[in-house]
Amino acid sequence: MSSGLAVKGVGDGLLVLVPDGPWEEALASLLQTVDEGGEFFKGARLALQIEGREIGAADLGHLRDLLAGRNVSLWAILGTSQLTRSAAADLGLALDLGRPSQRAREEDEPIETELPGEHAALVHRTLRSGHHIHYAGHVVVVGDVNPGAEIIAGGDVIVWGRLRGVVHAGAGGNEEAVVCALDLAPTQLRIAGQIAISPDRRGTAQPEMARLKDGQLVAEKWVDEHRRKADEHGSTG
Amino acid sequence: MTAKAATITSGKGGVGKTTATANLGVALATAGYRVVCIDGDIGLRNLDVVMGLENRIVYDLVDVVEGRCKLRQALIKDKRLADLYLIPAAQTRDKTAVSPADMVRLVKDLRGDFDWVLIDSPAGIERGFRNAIAPADLVLIVTNPEVSAVRDADRIIGLVEAEEKSPPKLIVNRVKPEMVKRGDMLSTGDILDVLAIDLIGIVPEDETVTVATNQGTPAVLDPKSRAGKAFRDIARRMNGEEVPFESLEARDGFFGRLSRMVRPGGA
Numbered sequence: 001m002s003s004g005l006a007v008k009g010v011g012d013g014l015l016v017l018v019p020d021g022p023w024e025e026a027l028a029s030l031l032q033t034v035d036e037g038g039e040f041f042k043g044a045r046l047a048l049q050i051e052g053r054e055i056g057a058a059d060l061g062h063l064r065d066l067l068a069g070r071n072v073s074l075w076a077i078l079g080t081s082q083l084t085r086s087a088a089a090d091l092g093l094a095l096d097l098g099r100p101s102q103r104a105r106e107e108d109e110p111i112e113t114e115l116p117g118e119h120a121a122l123v124h125r126t127l128r129s130g131h132h133i134h135y136a137g138h139v140v141v142v143g144d145v146n147p148g149a150e151i152i153a154g155g156d157v158i159v160w161g162r163l164r165g166v167v168h169a170g171a172g173g174n175e176e177a178v179v180c181a182l183d184l185a186p187t188q189l190r191i192a193g194q195i196a197i198s199p200d201r202r203g204t205a206q207p208e209m210a211r212l213k214d215g216q217l218v219a220e221k222w223v224d225e226h227r228r229k230a231d232e233h234g235s236t237g
Numbered sequence: 238m239t240a241k242a243a244t245i246t247s248g249k250g251g252v253g254k255t256t257a258t259a260n261l262g263v264a265l266a267t268a269g270y271r272v273v274c275i276d277g278d279i280g281l282r283n284l285d286v287v288m289g290l291e292n293r294i295v296y297d298l299v300d301v302v303e304g305r306c307k308l309r310q311a312l313i314k315d316k317r318l319a320d321l322y323l324i325p326a327a328q329t330r331d332k333t334a335v336s337p338a339d340m341v342r343l344v345k346d347l348r349g350d351f352d353w354v355l356i357d358s359p360a361g362i363e364r365g366f367r368n369a370i371a372p373a374d375l376v377l378i379v380t381n382p383e384v385s386a387v388r389d390a391d392r393i394i395g396l397v398e399a400e401e402k403s404p405p406k407l408i409v410n411r412v413k414p415e416m417v418k419r420g421d422m423l424s425t426g427d428i429l430d431v432l433a434i435d436l437i438g439i440v441p442e443d444e445t446v447t448v449a450t451n452q453g454t455p456a457v458l459d460p461k462s463r464a465g466k467a468f469r470d471i472a473r474r475m476n477g478e479e480v481p482f483e484s485l486e487a488r489d490g491f492f493g494r495l496s497r498m499v500r501p502g503g504a
Contacts (some may be wrong), residue, residue: 006396006399006400015400019363020362020363022364025363029364076299083311125431128391128392128395128398129388129389129391129392129395130391130395130396131390131395144433145334145432146391146431147388147391147431148388148392
């Protein structure tokens with residue numbers, strides 16, 4: 001068993017979850033994991049999930065050199081710290097797992113339909129405290145999102161379950177993005193640049209959709225767009 | 238014999254991991270199983286104190302791992318039960334003295350001689366925790382009916398799942414039925430609602446545990462202790478027995494929700 005860090009296959013690379021704690025320790029266990037992994041890591045592209053940790057350009061560059069010495073290339077840094085992200089960008093590293101590779105995209109092409117589609121990540125599990133999803137497209141979760149979990153999506157976030165963690169839809173500035181959940185009670189909800197905190201629950205949970213309406217975050221009963229417009233029309237008419 | 242290894246962990250400190258380990262060790266040994274408890278909390282050991290074996294320590298876990306003694310020399314025999322042993326943690330070292338691979342090797346060497354290997358994990362999610370869960374066949378997560386403890390338990394469950402272990406089982410410790418009834422404490426149902434894993438035990442808050450812990454005689458040995466009874470039940474469930482969850486209501490006259498919401502082996 002490896003001593004250390006969780007490693008996941010993501011498309012055409014490996015995603016390593018770097019634990020909290022001092023950077024020196026995390027670095028040591030990362031290198032140890034790579035060393036113990038032997039052939040498994042040779043020639044691999046590595047993405048590091050570092051959450052909110054702040055790492056300067058010098059440390060990132062050093063890490064890239066250490067990995068390169070082990071025939072492993074540093075590909076992406078997934079983090080929330082502005083400092084880290086700009087340092088990673090300076091080094092030419094990716095900031096998200098982003099667009100799938102050419103091959104994956106071809107496989108993703110919808111079969112026999114002329115309907116337009118967009119890229120989405122489907123997550124069929126419960127997201128627990130400490131879990132983190134960062135995706136450029138839409139994110140669909142079948143399961144609960146517990147407090148302490150975090151979803152950051154470039155597009156919409158749809159949760160078929162209870163949403164209690166932190167969620168950011170339209171993270172790239174898309175003000176049309178929405179957040180839907182069967183039970184919408186996030187610790188914090190963000191759409192584009194707006195941030196809101198859930199009010200205390202009143203009554204029983206019902207499916208809701210949060211969106212930006214005239215620059216304000218509002219949560220409404222989750223019904224389809226058409227019916228909402230009809231309802232709005234009905235209420236004003 | 239091929240022992241099963243069970244790791245008792247929690248994330249948050251002070252929820253009762255060490256007490257649970259000692260009590261489960263005694264309960265399993267009393268039921269006739271050969272048991273060894275390993276204190277994984279290197280640098281902050283206290284399983285030896287709770288088991289009342291502090292003054293018998295000569296060699297410890299780190300001595301075994303670093304080859305200064307044979308495994309058998311570090312096994313401390315319990316003073317009451319013939320089939321219960323302890324491998325204490327080192328007090329003068331820290332978690333980095335041992336690696337997960339060391340723990341896997343150590344437990345492998347113990348499996349032939351025992352039915353159960355219980356590992357008391359340190360708090361936290363760092364090296365000590367990784368060491369403790371590396372050899373585990375079964376992970377028992379201890380939590381208290383508090384939001385912060387449940388949050389940490391959730392994080393730990395995620396980490397255990399990431400290790401591709403079998404799903405962990407939950408022990409809710411220090412439940413006060415009166416407070417739950419008043420709505421001042423999370424109910425077991427509330428906790429299972431968030432954590433969505435199988436329950437293996439509900440241990441009521443019990444003063445006999447504090448007394449027993451300080452005296453180094455686990456509460457399981459006290460036939461009148463309600464917590465002791467709860468730990469005996471958990472030990473039976475660990476061996477695959479179907480033991481109904483004792484309704485805390487029966488003694489306190491309320492708490493009906495619990496018995497409805499909690500089924501053995503199912504969340």
